[in-house]
Amino acid sequence: MDFDPTGLVGRDRELGELAMFLDKAASDGATVLLTGEPGVGKTALLDTTAELALAKGTRVVRGSGVEYETDISFAGLHQLVAALPYELGRLPPSMREALEVALGLGVGPAPSRITVLNAALSLFEEAAKEQPLLLVVDDLHVVDHASRSVVGFVARRLGGRRIGLIGAQRAESGEPLRATGLTEVEIGPLNDADALRLLSRRFAHLPPRVLSTVAREAQGNPLALLEFAGSTSVSGDRNGSGAGWASGPGRDVRALYGARVERLPQRTRDLLLLAVLEGSGDIGVLEVAGGPDGLGSLAPAERDHLVMVAENGRTVRFRHPLVRSAVVDGSTGEQRRSAHRRLADALADQPERRGDHLARATTVPDEAVAAVIESAARSSLRRGDADGAVVRMRRAAELSPDRADRRRRMSQAAYIAVWITGHLETSHEIMREVRGDPAARSLSAAAAAGYLVLVTEGDADTAHALLMKAIEQAPAPSGPPHGELETALFTLTIVSEFSGRREHWQPLVDVLARFPEASPAAAMSLGRIHHDLGSVTDDTLRRLDEEISRLKGRTDADVVVRTALAASYFDRLPGCREAVSRVIRDGGAVGASMPALVFAALDDLYAGRLQASADAAAELIALCEETGYHLFAQGGHYVAAMAAAQRGDLDACHEHCGNLRDWSGPRRLRRLENHAHQALARAALGAADFETAYRHATAICAPGTLPPFNHEAVLSAPDLVEAAVGSGRHTEALRHADAIRDAGVGRLSSRLALCAATITAMTSAPEAMAERFEEALALPGIEQWPFEAGRAHLAYGERLRRQGLNRDARTQLTAARGLFEELGARPWEDRAAAELRATGMTRTSxxxxxxxxxxxxxxxxxxxxxxxxxxxxxxxxxxxxxxxxxxxxxxxxxxxxxxxxxxxxxxxxxxxxxxxxx
Missing domain, CATH: 1.10.10.10 (Winged helix-like DNA-binding domain superfamily/Winged helix DNA-binding domain)
Incomplete structure (x- = not known):
């Protein structure tokens, strides 16, 4: 079938490039992005490319950005998916459900952004199985951010697939899309000869002088050429002087479209307004919202070529984006509100879209409307659209008649902004407004303000005071805390954890004592874990393992981070790794990605992947510096310091520890101070500097004590005992080993079991020493913890050599040296090698x-x-x-x-x- 792109004058070069693009797309995948000023012909080229693709046997699916939907996540993707219902049904259930939940078409766990991106790519692959597929997206500059991420993701992965992606955006939009992988083609104005040729073809009845004047005034813009000349023709002014195109607002193409819209019947204009505000062009929605025989009113606009109805009769499309703008410009505020109300009624089965239209239709406080919008915000959060949740929750607050409800909703928006989306400035802006309210502070406000001041300034004192006051004033629930109270208690737990001071953690412990047991990731459980690690029951561990196993199907960043936090205390981070990685990769959860990066870095550190842990720490520090989350940067410095200590990079270790101490010292954040002492003790032990190591280890806790809210007292126990033994403080070493054994932490994980057993062996009597070390090294699962296993072999070998059992010592020291060599723990490898030499063994053996x-x-x-x-x-x-x-x-x-x-x-x-x- 031949296709002749008639009507496009002066675009031979562009048409040639687009024809080659279609050929490549049909065989191996290709992308192109048309850029240029409004009216330069981008949409016309998109139309022509789509027609040419159809003529070549390619399937075409179209979408377009709508400036009134830029704050609705995946609104643009919705248009593309809606055109592929059959292929959507053929996707694997997990992918189909991810798309349906993300688009608000279904319910279920919130899918991560990466899951939605992969599902969209799979949908387009499915559509391209039987024939090549062309995706056409106009007005990319007003496509919502989430859908733009889909465009970029798909564009970078089209190689080898029979899929083409062509988009268009305004040159001055300021939205750089080159990084998405689309090949850019700039569309410039027509030259003078082509401009006159276009005018002569379309307006042969106008005098040459008029055509020349039009060409000069339109400056080669094809849309302006046609509309100016058309306006002149309609006005009958053949001399080019008068009230037509030549002066005033008639020179504005948008104004010319406005004049054409204004000439339409009122019912047609009403229906066009509904179509603009609805966004997707869904005929079914317009039919419901437009009332009886409403669709018949489209005919005048169709005849005037302002809109086109698709061949399948399911969608309506505007001829040009400027037509949409003209329709809205020509409407009154009340007409727009009325249209939004009718659309809200028509979208009763889509809570988020219904809430958005109600939000725009309502001008005075209305609790019923506010409740619907709040429900829509929570729906957004569940499907992973945290940005949309913030926008909707703020609008719900604005429409709340009751000041308490308004504060609560504003505060929840602020908390989502800081905890999940990472929009600190948005959160600060909301909280400034909340603080201006003279009424008492709510739990949500306290949680948002407390978390903000903690993660940005490290001010645990202010955060604790805000939270305790709000919690004490809140009514006590009959069961486990939930909602606002749970959020406030969780935030208070985080504050107390980093503070580590009794004046902060004791009030929390007293509050938690009022409530029954809850899930392992709930604030009550986390608080009790922080308070006394050894008191955690086997049932809690079992339930935590169950929670971790369910993370595979959970993408709610809040749930993932809380579960990973609990898991981190019991060496169960490997089971959380997949979910944590999804949070890190999901661009819509920047706030949650920072604690997630901490967990990823810790997982690498504990598993002996020292370079990977250092890389994750560096990424975390850079992200925190960029966003202003200074507290989480300290977690990066801690992991980097520990990795450097074990690798023997003492300069880097001391630099990171200096950052930790400089930031945490004035703020009296004891946990961060302990982090620095732990890394410095580890570095000193690698160099066999037992006195320095003992000084740092005992700064964390005194020998024989395991203070509450001091997890580092457990983690650094092997350091303290080894430093005590190495410096001749055998009584202190034995006292601390007894404390670890009595605390029962060895049953909590295989790593802690190995550490506790190694400590016991190190402080055992000579006649029992070998048996204790053998028991430690025979524990199941210790291969997961190569550094701790290497320490056990090293300590065992050292003691055997000191007993004169050189041949037995060599076996242990060889094993230690090999493990440390694999880890890149150079100082520890050197210690093992020195001990081996002392036994008379050389490397050549x-x-x-x-x-x-x-x-x-x-x-x-x-x-x-x-x-x-x-x-x-x-x-x-x-x-x-x-x-x-x-x-x-x-x-x-x-x-x-x-x-x-x-x-x-x-x-x-x-x-x-x-x-x-x-």
Whole structure:
């Protein structure tokens, strides 16, 4: 089928480029972005490209930005998805539900932004299975932010797919879209010859002098050329002087469209206004909102070529964006409000869109309307549109007749802005307005103000005072706290955690004592965890594991961050990693992404991925500096300091610790001060500077004590005990080991179990030492914690060497050196190597790899690979534990490994034994 793009004059170059674009898109995917001033012909080129695509057998799906919907997330995507109902139904349920929830067409857990982006791409791939697909998006400069992110995401991933994406935006819009991957084509004005040729073709009846004047005044803008000349033709002024195009507002194309709209019947103008404000061009909605026989009123606008109805009869599209502007400009405020009310009635089954129209239709406080808009805001939050939730909640507050409701809604908008979206200035702006209200402060206001002052200024005193006053004045609930009270208690818990001072955490503990047990991620549970880690019950751990398992289907940033916070105290961050990563990648949750980055960095640190943890810490620090969330930057400095301490980069460690102490010291944030002491103690231990390490470790807590609201007292316990032993303070070391054992923290996670068992072994009597270390190294799951395992091997080897058991010591020290080498923990590797040299072993002794194992060595290795300790292996084989250790000492270098954790894989890699008798 041939296609002749008649009517486009002077666009041969552009049409040639667009034809090549379509050919490439149909075979391998392609993108193009048309830019230029209003009226230069971008929409005409989009239309022509769409017609050419249809002629080539390509399916076309169109959408357009609407300036009245720029604050409605995914409004633009809604238009594209609505055109593909069959393909939407063929998507996997998880993807279909993500799109339906994001677009307000369904209910369910809020999908993350990345989930929606991937689902949209999959939908377009599905649509392109049977024939190539062209996505056409006009007016990108007024497409909502969320939909623009879809455009960019899809554009960057079209290679190898039979999908084309073409968009258009105004050159002066200030919205840079080059980074989205669209290839830009600038559309300029027509030259003088082409302008005259266009006018002569369309307006042959006008004198050449008039055409020349029109061409000069329109400055090559095709829309202006046609509309100015058309206005002159209609006015009958063939001399070009009069009230037509030549003077006044007639020279404004928008005004000319306004004049054409003004000539339409009132019912037609009313229907056009509904179409503009509805945004998507959905004929079904217009039919309901327009009333009986309403659609018949479109005919005059169709005949005047102001609008077009799609061939399928489902949508109406304006000829040009300026027509929409002219329709709105020609309406009164009351007419617009009336149109919004009718649209709200027509959209009763879509709560967010209904709320948006009610918000625009209402001018005086109305609680019924405010409640609908608040419900729409919560719906937005559930589907991951935090920005939309803030906008809607603020509007709900504006329409609240009761001042208490108004404060509550404004404060909730402020809290969402600071906690999830990361819009500090928006939150400050809202709170300034709330503070201007002389009435008593609400729980929501206290939570928002307290969180703001904590994360930006680190002012725990002010935050605590605000929150405690509001909580004490709030009525006590009959069951577990929820809603505003839960939010306030959660914020108070965070304040008390960073403060670490008794005057802050004791009032919180007293308040929490009034309430029953709640979910592990609730404020009550988090507060109790902070207060006394060892008191956490097995049932709480079981329920926490269940909460973590459900994170796979949860994308609510608030739920993910709270659950990960609880998980971080029990070494369960690996189970949260996928959900935490979604929060980090989701551009709509910048505020929540900062604590999420802390958890990702900690997960990497604990797992021994030191470079990854340092990279995440650097990203966090940069993001906090950019956004003003100074408190979370300290979390980045802590992780960076710990990674540097373990890698032996003492300058970097001291620099990060200096930042921590300089910021937290004047604010008396004890937890951050403890973070600095912990990193400095770890760095000193790597250098075997036990006195310095002891000084920093005991700044966190005194030997033999585990103070409440001091998690670092548990985490740094191995540092304190090792520093005490190394500096000759055996009584203090034993006292602290007893405190850790009595607290029962070893049952909370495999890492804490390994730390507690290592501490016990380090302080055991010489005759029990080997058995205690063997028990520690036989604990299940310790391979997840390579640094802690390396410390246990190192401590074991050191004590064996000091007892003169050099051959046994070498086995442990070799394992320690290998683990630290893999981690890049250079000072700790050097410590192990120094101990090995003291046993008389040199690095070359590891060069026995490839030697065959003796039968007894093979048997010992197999039993060790099952997880049995040396004493248990000895008992089974009727050997001494020392002999077992000696066999393993010889086995490791022969197999080319450095730890028991590698035994199973190494044994499986051995060649099969020859059959007996050969």
């Amino acid at each position: 590891r060069g026995k790899a490839g030697e065959a194992l003796t039968p007894q060595e093979l048997e010992v290795a197999r039993l060790a690979a099952t997880g049995l300790s040396n004493p248990r292996i000895a008992s089974r084989l009727f050997l001494s534990p020392r002999t077992v250790s000696s066999h393993l000492y010889r086995v490791f270098p022969k197999l080319g490994i450095t730890s028991r954790a590698e035994l199973r894989d190494a044994l499986e890699a051995l060649p099969p034994e020859p059959p007996a008798g050969l």
